[in-house]
């Protein structure tokens with residue numbers, strides 16, 4: 001029988017099928033952080049149960065951590081309390097914990113792949129919707145709620161109905177200055193934020209085959225923003241090269257056995273999907289969002305659509321534009337901005353900083369811009385230094401912060417003030433996402449760099465040789 | 466955590482006719498710092514409900530004394546975005562036991578079912594009819610019958626059936642949760658673990 005990549009991995013993890021109900025679904029690797037896990041541990045305590053497979057859970061502190069002075073005690077008592085809870089719960093249950101300052105610490109979806117926790121054919125969950133990131137390796141990975149975190153801790157399983165299957169093909173070659181982020185924002189703008197709800201997506205075609213692992217992670221990361229539970233890409237030589245030799249990757253004979261299996265992880269030629277889309281790479285421009293959900297994005301040289309041409313209700317659309325302070329039919333080019341945020345599990349990896357640096361090199365940060373450059377992990381931070389990128393950034397008037405989720409969700413002090421505009425490489429432009437009243441323009445690191453040095457929305461192609 | 470049994474709910478409702486309500490609006494991130502599941506209802510829709518100086522925004526439906534009830538009626542694509550279960554907790558803690566919309570985001574829907582809030586998906590037409598009826602009379606009652614999987618607008622008598630898988634339905638009718646189920650088949654899971662290569 002012919003199967004999709006998704007079927008192969010899903011079916012291998014079904015412990016039991018419930019008639020008229022969900023599957024009992026086995027989880028290979030579970031990532032936890034300080035915000036969505038404390039209540040789950042409390043639940044275990046109330047029920048008097050232990051963690052069943054502590055070696056399959058990995059803890060890192062990221063959501064609620066400061067991005068400066070991490071060596072000092074955390075000032076906010078509530079944040080400090082959550083961090084302490086993560087540490088103590090991990091210790092009590094024998095779970096590996098990478099706290100603030102640990103060399104392996106960083107954003108959960110950055111450190112997973114870096115340490116070989118993320119593997120092809122694995123099932124990975126975390127109490128964070130961008131867990132879809134790990135699908136870049138041919139894993140089934142998705143975000144779960146706290147009740148489900150408790151299920152995984154206690155039985156290493158969750159109850160999940162199998163999602164429907166969608167394939168998104170992008171064929172041809174990408175244009176200049178078009179990055180994986182632009183590809184993802186383009187797809188979301190075409191499908192809308194609910195276009196893939198109920199589906200699990202496989203990305204296929206030339207563009208994804210040629211894409212780096214970092215780029216694939218960016219694309220899979222954003223799957224959730226079109227409503228999909230997750231997205232995945234078939235593993236290939238690039239995948240195997242990336243994971244080989246990492247901390248938790250199988251070694252020796254185990255590696256060889258795993259490789260044999262991993263090589264079977266692709267969609268069979270005659271397998272079918274519930275839905276399929278094909279787009280041309282050449283139609284994609286550098287993207288920017290102008291509204292309050294990630295589906296409200298467009299090519300940077302276009303105009304903000306008129307309300308009678310959009311899929312959402314007119315009132316909802318107009319409310320969104322009025323929150324942003326923008327008008328229908330306007331161009332985004334030249335709009336003044338106040339903040340630039342480079343980071344998050346979407347675009348906080350080494351490739352993103354290389355890309356940002358390629359434009360700011362030899363230029364200066366605009367005076368009206370406050371820039372927060374936040375590496376996704378200590379490993380990324382170290383690499384930024386090793387590759388000399390830090391020098392380029394410093395020369396251009398930028399400083400590097402310490403790793404964490406930071407202004408992606410603004411739980412810590414990195415909050416964009418009310419009414420201010422931020423060009424952000426993160427994943428959500430919801431009202432108040434980056435601080436109460438903040439206004440977010442989602443874009444790639446190249447677009448962020450162009451904004452950072454000009455102080456306004458600028459087409460990065462104008463600044464590239 | 467086990468929760469109250471759900472059978473028939475017959476109450477008035479709060480209308481929120483905005484589309485794409487994301488979980489960052491339902492509960493903003495800065496209120497996620499608790500280590501216990503308490504008090505989230507106070508911050509439900511915080512930034513839509515209160516001004517920056519913490520005074521209530523009078524025109525927001527949750528602040529309008531003419532509305533009441535245990536049902537929240539929301540616009541299309543309700544609960545998108547972040548997986549934070551805190552959003553479902555806040556909805557529950559405020560006093561809601563049911564959310565009606567014409568479309569739900571996956572994770573939010575699952576989170577609701579896991580904590581005893583029933584997500585009821587109706588057609589867009591019926592949703593608009595419900596909004597219209599509440600607007601005409603805020604005391605309009607809605608009856609949600611889980612056993613029969615029907616939702617009825619009592620003012621007009623119009624009714625629709627809704628979907629829920631039979632496993633979840635049993636759980637909600639009995640106030641069971643998934644962990645009870647999983648604990649009972651732990652032996653089977655332990656056998657399965659042995660077959661996993663990594």
Ligand code: SF4
Nearest residue numbers: 130344345405408409
């Ligand atoms: S960077 Fe943002 S999206 Fe990613 S894990 Fe952190 S909060 Fe979630």
